Amino acid sequence: MIQTDVLQNQSHKRYNILTGEWILVSPHRTKRPWQGQQEKRSEEERPSYDENCYLCPGNKRANGEVNPKYTDTFAFTNDFAALQSQSDPFVINDGLLRAESEEGSCKVICFSPDHSKSLADMETADIEKVVSLWQEEYQLLGQRENINYVQIFENKGTVMGCSNPHPHGQIWAQSSIPNEVVKKDARQKEYFRKHGKSLLSDYVLQETSSKERLVYENEHFVILVPFWAIWPFETMIVPRDYQSHIGQLSGEQKTAFADAIRFITASYDKLFDCSFPYSAGIHQAPTSEENHDHWHWHMSFYPPLLRSATVKKFMVGYEMFAMPQRDITAEGAAQRLRELA
Numbered sequence: 001m002i003q004t005d006v007l008q009n010q011s012h013k014r015y016n017i018l019t020g021e022w023i024l025v026s027p028h029r030t031k032r033p034w035q036g037q038q039e040k041r042s043e044e045e046r047p048s049y050d051e052n053c054y055l056c057p058g059n060k061r062a063n064g065e066v067n068p069k070y071t072d073t074f075a076f077t078n079d080f081a082a083l084q085s086q087s088d089p090f091v092i093n094d095g096l097l098r099a100e101s102e103e104g105s106c107k108v109i110c111f112s113p114d115h116s117k118s119l120a121d122m123e124t125a126d127i128e129k130v131v132s133l134w135q136e137e138y139q140l141l142g143q144r145e146n147i148n149y150v151q152i153f154e155n156k157g158t159v160m161g162c163s164n165p166h167p168h169g170q171i172w173a174q175s176s177i178p179n180e181v182v183k184k185d186a187r188q189k190e191y192f193r194k195h196g197k198s199l200l201s202d203y204v205l206q207e208t209s210s211k212e213r214l215v216y217e218n219e220h221f222v223i224l225v226p227f228w229a230i231w232p233f234e235t236m237i238v239p240r241d242y243q244s245h246i247g248q249l250s251g252e253q254k255t256a257f258a259d260a261i262r263f264i265t266a267s268y269d270k271l272f273d274c275s276f277p278y279s280a281g282i283h284q285a286p287t288s289e290e291n292h293d294h295w296h297w298h299m300s301f302y303p304p305l306l307r308s309a310t311v312k313k314f315m316v317g318y319e320m321f322a323m324p325q326r327d328i329t330a331e332g333a334a335q336r337l338r339e340l341a
Contacts, residue, residue: 048115050115224334
C-alpha cells in the first residue's frame with residue numbers, strides 16, 4: 001500500500017514502467033514564492049474560415065495545390081515532409097561516426113473544416129471521424145514495405161511549435177522504430193514474457209482500484225495521470241481491453257475513444273480558461289513483420305502549462321543534464337482535472 005502522505009511531502013523519485021526511466025518529484029517546492037515567468041495571454045478569436053489558411057477547404061497550399069472543399073476530415077502528404085519517401089540507401093561507419101539512410105512519409109490530418117475549432121470544441125461524433133481516419137492511415141501506411149512504425153500526433157498551440165492554428169495533426173511513418181517506442185517495446189515485451197499478459201492491463205487495474213490518479217472513465221477507456229508523469233498535467237488514455245493498435249477498435253470502442261478525447265481536451269481548456277496547448281501522440285505496435293502481441297496501445301498528452309494560462313513549464317537545467325523533475329504530484333494534478341467534471 002502506497003504511503004500517500006510521504007509522496008505528497010517528501011522528495012522522491014518515481015519509476016516509469018513503460019520506459020525503465022526515473023523522474024524526480026519535489027512536492028515541497030510548490031510552496032516556494034516565485035511562480036514562474038508570466039507570458040502574455042492570447043485572446044485571439046479565429047473565424048470559421050480564413051482565406052489565408054493553407055488548411056482551410058478550397059484554399060491553395062504553399063506548393064500550389066488546392067485543398068478540396070472537405071466537410072469533415074482531410075488527409076494529404078505534407079508539403080514540407082521531414083522524411084523522404086524515396087532516397088538512395090546508405091550506411092556510414094567511420095570510426096565513432098555512424099549514419100544510415102531513413103525513408104518514410106509525413107501526412108497532415110485536418111480534423112475539421114472549421115478553422116475556429118479544436119478537438120475540445122468538436123462533438124464526439126466528429127472526433128470519431130478523426131479516429132476513423134487515423135485507423136485508415138495506420139493501416140495504409142503500415143502496409144508499405146519500407147514502413148515499420150506509424151506515429152500519430154498533434155501539436156496544439158504556438159508554444160508547442162504549431163505553425164497553423166487550423167485544427168490538425170500529423171502522421172510520420174518511417175522505416176526504423178523511434179527511440180521512445182524502442183524503450184516501450186522492450187519493457188512491454190519483458191512483462192508479457194514473464195506474466196503472459198500486457199503491462200498496461202495490470203497497470204489500469206491497479207489505477208482503477210486506487211482511483212487516486214484516475215481522471216475519467218467510460219465503458220472502454222480510462223484517462224489517468226500516470227504515476228510517473230513528467231509534465232504538470234500530463235494524462236494518458238488507455239483502452240481497458242488489451243489491444244495492440246487502433247486498427248483493432250470496434251465501432252463501439254471507437255465512439256468511446258472519441259468521448260475520452262473530447263473529455264480531456266475540453267477539461268484542459270477549462271483548467272486555466274484558455275485554449276490549452278499540448279503535444280499528444282499515440283504509441284502503438286510497430287507495423288514490422290515481427291510479433292507485437294505484447295503491445296498495449298495508449299495515447300498521451302503532454303501539456304506545458306504549470307500554474308495558469310500564462311505560466312509555462314520548461315525542461316531546463318537539471319532536467320536537461322540529469323533527469324526529469326516535477327513539483328506538482330500526479331495525484332494533485334489528477335484531482336484538479338477530476339474537479340472540472
